[in-house]
Amino acid sequence: MQLIHCPWCGPREEVEFHYGGQAEIAYPERPAELSDQEWAEYVFYRDNPKGAFAERWSHSAGCRRWFTAVRDTHTYRFSSTAKPRRTGVRV
Amino acid sequence: MSTETNPPGADLPEHPDFLWHNPDPKKTYDVVIVGGGGHGLATAHYLVKNHGITNVAVLEKGWLAGGNMARNTTLIRSNYLWDESAAIYEHSLKLWEGLEDDLGYPILFSQRGVLNLAHTEQDIRDSVRRVEANKLNGIDAEWLGPEEVKRICPIINISEDIRYPVQGATYQPRAGIAKHDYVAWGFARRADEAGVDLIQDCEVTGFTVDGDRVTGVRTSRGDIGCGTVALCAAGHTSVLLDHLGVRAPLQSHPLQALVSELLEPVHPTIVMSNAVHVYVSQAHKGELVMGAGVDSYNGYGQRGAFHIIERQMAAAVELFPVFARAHLLRSWAGIVDVTPDASPIIGHTPYENVFVNAGWGTGGFKATPGIGWCFAHTIANGEPHPYVAPFSLDRFTTGALVDEHGAAAVAH
Ligand SMILES: Cc1cc2nc3c(=O)[nH]c(=O)nc-3n(C[C@H](O)[C@H](O)[C@H](O)COP(=O)(O)OP(=O)(O)OC[C@H]3O[C@@H](n4cnc5c(N)ncnc54)[C@H](O)[C@@H]3O)c2cc1C
Ligand SMILES: [Zn+2]
Numbered sequence: 001m002q003l004i005h006c007p008w009c010g011p012r013e014e015v016e017f018h019y020g021g022q023a024e025i026a027y028p029e030r031p032a033e034l035s036d037q038e039w040a041e042y043v044f045y046r047d048n049p050k051g052a053f054a055e056r057w058s059h060s061a062g063c064r065r066w067f068t069a070v071r072d073t074h075t076y077r078f079s080s081t082a083k084p085r086r087t088g089v090r091v
Numbered sequence: 092m093s094t095e096t097n098p099p100g101a102d103l104p105e106h107p108d109f110l111w112h113n114p115d116p117k118k119t120y121d122v123v124i125v126g127g128g129g130h131g132l133a134t135a136h137y138l139v140k141n142h143g144i145t146n147v148a149v150l151e152k153g154w155l156a157g158g159n160m161a162r163n164t165t166l167i168r169s170n171y172l173w174d175e176s177a178a179i180y181e182h183s184l185k186l187w188e189g190l191e192d193d194l195g196y197p198i199l200f201s202q203r204g205v206l207n208l209a210h211t212e213q214d215i216r217d218s219v220r221r222v223e224a225n226k227l228n229g230i231d232a233e234w235l236g237p238e239e240v241k242r243i244c245p246i247i248n249i250s251e252d253i254r255y256p257v258q259g260a261t262y263q264p265r266a267g268i269a270k271h272d273y274v275a276w277g278f279a280r281r282a283d284e285a286g287v288d289l290i291q292d293c294e295v296t297g298f299t300v301d302g303d304r305v306t307g308v309r310t311s312r313g314d315i316g317c318g319t320v321a322l323c324a325a326g327h328t329s330v331l332l333d334h335l336g337v338r339a340p341l342q343s344h345p346l347q348a349l350v351s352e353l354l355e356p357v358h359p360t361i362v363m364s365n366a367v368h369v370y371v372s373q374a375h376k377g378e379l380v381m382g383a384g385v386d387s388y389n390g391y392g393q394r395g396a397f398h399i400i401e402r403q404m405a406a407a408v409e410l411f412p413v414f415a416r417a418h419l420l421r422s423w424a425g426i427v428d429v430t431p432d433a434s435p436i437i438g439h440t441p442y443e444n445v446f447v448n449a450g451w452g453t454g455g456f457k458a459t460p461g462i463g464w465c466f467a468h469t470i471a472n473g474e475p476h477p478y479v480a481p482f483s484l485d486r487f488t489t490g491a492l493v494d495e496h497g498a499a500a501v502a503h
Contacts, residue, residue, distance in 0.1 A: 002396075014396060014398065015398050018387070019387040019388045021342075036488045036489070037488050039488075040340075040487045040488040041338070043431075043487075044340040044431045044487045045338050045339075045340045045487075046340070046342060048329035048341055048342050048343055048389060049329075049333075050327070050329075050330050050343075050391045053389060055388070055389070071388075073343070073388075073389045073390055073391050073392075074390075074391045074392055075392065076390060076392055
């Protein structure tokens with residue numbers, strides 16, 4: 001078990017969090033124009049690097065807010081956690 | 092049911108004095124298989140046996156079968172929901188039933204049956220539906236009530252007072268376990284005898300490409316030319332595909348398992364529960380072998396989070412009160428590659444002579460002979476075997492998913 005740093009609440013135990021997969025997946029700007037392949041990539045394809053990975057976590061048993069973390073998928077070490085970037089879409 | 096009368100482990104076979112050679116790579120091969128786990132070794136075996144292709148190398152970055160092949164909990168069954176899955180897993184189960192003779196090597200395949208527990212009204216409906224689907228596919232399956240479950244596995248707690256009471260189970264009598272190391276060694280020995288080069292300590296670090304063909308692989312032991320490349324790298328498939336600029340919907344996760352100290356025979360079958368995330372069998376020597384769910388986050392570290400084990404043990408002790416006194420001996424993790432529909436990805440890639448076999452997630456051990464057979468056919472003919480054709484990468488674009496979360500996800 002490791003401590004994860006919630007940008008709002010500070011370090012809390014891993015069991016308080018929920019994993020949300022790759023960060024910064026933007027909803028397509030012109031959905032009607034997407035090909036089947038582009039839809040497949042939006043819905044099903046995510047990066048799967050061995051190393052640094054920007055991903056979403058939710059502090060579900062605490063403040064219940066989502067944030068972005070950069071974590072190494074090989075060492076499991078978090079190098080940063082930050083409030084999500086504003087994208088115009090509600091985050 | 093177990094018929095063991097000897098002390099557990101007494102009838103384990105002796106190790107042979109010779110298993111396989113340890114050759115240096117040649118300059119070029121007709122087929123280069125990346126990954127020396129069960130799938131890579133079985134593919135090599137059937138390339139020789141069914142297609143007469145012997146100029147083959149299996150490249151393994153670590154030691155032979157030291158990945159998921161050495162880490163899995165060895166459960167074998169074919170009671171999947173959809174026709175596509177039933178076909179490949181049942182093909183595999185039939186091969187398991189004759190594998191010892193084929194390999195000329197003991198694999199300790201023990202058909203002791205599997206119970207997949209149901210804990211809720213909806214579990215019951217889903218289970219009965221799966222039993223009927225299995226029967227239509229010629230797979231042995233039954234629905235059992237709690238008392239019948241208890242008859243098959245006397246140590247199970249069917250009290251109504253536990254958190255998730257047992258409401259019944261599906262039962263597949265032909266399911267079982269095998270000794271995973273022996274399975275790998277059996278395939279390796281046969282392939283080696285037939286002239287296949289099994290090359291350990293040889294990591295594939297890139298590819299040489301000419302248009303839409305791959306002409307060779309770059310490895311930690313030099314460049315090796317190839318006619319065809321077959322990827323059997325389980326959890327590391329994305330890393331390899333990244334070198335080729337190919338994307339696939341795969342996510343790698345740690346999956347843990349653990350064993351207890353040796354016990355006398357107490358547990359005659361296999362019990363799995365998706366709802367409370369634990370499954371248990373008793374190994375030939377007597378350890379209780381237990382597995383849980385995957386860690387939620389991506390990971391390549393071959394270790395998992397402690398709270399997963401904690402949850403799994405709580406569930407196990409509630410279902411099997413006699414386990415409360417067993418000591419845990421060791422735990423470990425493998426890296427499994429999961430897909431959005433909990434089914435594997437097999438077949439063509441954008442490169443004409445590169446074939447992929449991946450995405451078996453938490454459940455690919457049982458497929459070892461079946462996929463070896465079908466993947467060898469795919470490589471030899473340049474076209475997917477009919478059993479694996481539905482599992483092509485393009486199903487995520489066409490939408491023809493094979494959604495096996497109900498029968499595959501978490502439980503093995
Ligand atoms: C804890 C656990 C329990 C499981 N329980 C079950 C079960 O009960 N029943 C079941 O059916 N399945 C189970 N599985 C799943 C099963 O183990 C896998 O689906 C299956 O083993 C995958 O195929 P494989 O044997 O070829 O993989 P692996 O044995 O992992 O083989 C892949 C090989 O590729 C090598 N490799 C990777 N990258 C490279 C490279 N660049 N160059 C060279 N070599 C490379 C790796 O070192 C590895 O040896 C379990 C898995 C785990 C981790
Ligand atoms: Zn918080």
